[in-house]
Amino acid sequence: MLICVSPLSYHLTEFVSAGCEVKDYGNLTFEEFPDDEPVGRVKNARAVGSANQRLSEAVKAVKKDGHTTAMLGGDHSLGIGSIHGHSAAVGKLSVVWVDAHSDINTPLTSSTGNMHGQPVSFLLHELQSKLPALPNFSWLKPCLSAKDLVYIGLRDVDPGEHYFLKFLGVKVFSMTEVDRLGIGKVMEETCDYLCTRGNKPIHLSYDVDAIDPTVTPATGTPVVGGLTYRDGIYITEQIRHTGLLSAVDMVEVNPLRAQTEEGVRSTVSTAVDLLLGCFGRLREG
Ligand SMILES: N[C@](CCCC[B-](O)(O)O)(CCN1CCCCC1)C(=O)O
Ligand SMILES: [Mn+2]
Ligand SMILES: [Mn+2]
Numbered sequence: 290m291l292i293c294v295s296p297l298s299y300h301l302t303e304f305v306s307a308g309c310e311v312k313d314y315g316n317l318t319f320e321e322f323p324d325d326e327p328v329g330r331v332k333n334a335r336a337v338g339s340a341n342q343r344l345s346e347a348v349k350a351v352k353k354d355g356h357t358t359a360m361l362g363g364d365h366s367l368g369i370g371s372i373h374g375h376s377a378a379v380g381k382l383s384v385v386w387v388d389a390h391s392d393i394n395t396p397l398t399s400s401t402g403n404m405h406g407q408p409v410s411f412l413l414h415e416l417q418s419k420l421p422a423l424p425n426f427s428w429l430k431p432c433l434s435a436k437d438l439v440y441i442g443l444r445d446v447d448p449g450e451h452y453f454l455k456f457l458g459v460k461v462f463s464m465t466e467v468d469r470l471g472i473g474k475v476m477e478e479t480c481d482y483l484c485t486r487g488n489k490p491i492h493l494s495y496d497v498d499a500i501d502p503t504v505t506p507a508t509g510t511p512v513v514g515g516l517t518y519r520d521g522i523y524i525t526e527q528i529r530h531t532g533l534l535s536a537v538d539m540v541e542v543n544p545l546r547a548q549t550e551e552g553v554r555s556t557v558s559t560a561v562d563l564l565l566g567c568f569g570r571l572r573e574g
């Protein structure tokens with residue numbers, strides 16, 4: 290199911306030829322907020338809150354149809370509505386957040402005010418007391434426990450985020466752990482951990498900037514020292530293999546941020562390949 294307009298949605302045929310039963314629920318239209326003045330330091334709060342409420346309703350409806358949902362973005366702030374709607378349909382879930390960044394700033398710890406660096410804080414039960422009221426966010430209720438969250442690929446974490454990750458005991462495989470253990474062991478430990486947490490439905494929220502920017506340069510906040518293409522694909526194959534994958538976000542693809550056409554091509558094709566790995570394409574054939 291495709292919700293958010295993205296260059297990726299022009300690659301639907303690749304999913305069909307890979308044997309996926311694809312149902313395109315079309316593009317959501319979002320209300321415009323021309324005077325969306327910052328609230329404190331938070332930028333575009335009204336637009337992000339309103340869009341994510343629409344997204345949450347759409348994801349809940351599609352999950353009720355029994356589909357695995359795929360959100361193609363677009364900004365990682367869509368994780369708010371995507372995960373909220375998923376949880377509204379299936380109840381408790383686990384989240385595997387693959388990203389160079391932990392996106393767990395609150396409006397009070399964010400130094401940029403950009404909401405793509407904050408989605409996780411809005412979803413966690415444990416951080417509710419840290420969130421100020423924002424316009425168009427009154428619909429949002431926390432739906433994720435910190436112990437049901439696993440990060441892979443972190444390498445650019447802000448001080449406030451680092452405090453939350455440590456204080457809440459969130460499971461983190463940063464690029465240091467990827468280098469030390471290798472992606473095979475990281476995924477083994479990730480799946481074992483999710484098993485100890487009761488094998489809940491998995492929401493995979495995949496930020497293409499987790500992959501090294503030599504492979505996915507067309508993205509908003511590239512950070513050197515990322516996952517190889519192969520590591521990135523292996524993650525999707527192993528999550529698929531659990532049989533628990535219930536929703537996937539593929540986000541932060543932004544053709545406007547690449548310097549060359551080849552950079553756009555490489556980023557989009559990598560994102561498509563990651564999604565195909567989520568939906569069963571195997572490199573062995
Ligand atoms: N943590 C950042 C980046 C968020 C990236 C969002 B994602 O993962 O969806 O792409 C960066 C803050 N950073 C602080 C130091 C100066 C540079 C920016 C933020 O803006 O909060
Ligand atoms: Mn973004
Ligand atoms: Mn992100």
Ligand SMILES: [Mn+2]
Pocket residue numbers: 388389390496498499510541
């Ligand atoms: Mn990121």
